[in-house]
Amino acid sequence: MDIEALIPHRPPFLWLDRIESLEPGVRCVASKFVAAGAPCFDGHFPGSPILPGVFLVEAAAQAAGVMLASAADSPTPQSVLLAAVNFFKFVKPVLPDSTIEIDVRAGRRAGRLIHVAATISVAGCRVAVGDLTLVGH
DSSP states (O other), rough: OOOGSOOOTTTTTTOEEEEEETTTTTEEEEEEEEEETTTHHSSSOOTOOOHHHHHHHHHHHHHHHHHHTTSSOOOTTSSEEEEEEEEEEEEEEEOSEEEEEEEEEEEEEETTTEEEEEEEEEETTEEEEEEEEEEOO
């Protein structure tokens, strides 16, 4: 799947490497390898690097964007935007040279607003869970 055809993000801010499975408009499972050399580890935190939580939220929002844009009749890269981060809990730190797996599922809809549940794991172990709201155009 061509991720860049569905969402407007590009490296270095594209936080998805692969789409593992996709049910358009319903569910998306994606992955991203976070290499030890990524610039975010230089300052977060020197000597004990962990991935900043904001990147986990962004990866979930991007996976949700893929899920929702793939269901559109004629998706454009800007057809879905993040409207709110309702809740996010960080359970375990993500260390350098880890592959994060992002699992998002569409929830209730209210007009153009779509609530999305996200679970992020590393090696089968949950590292974050959250709830986002996206708006479709």
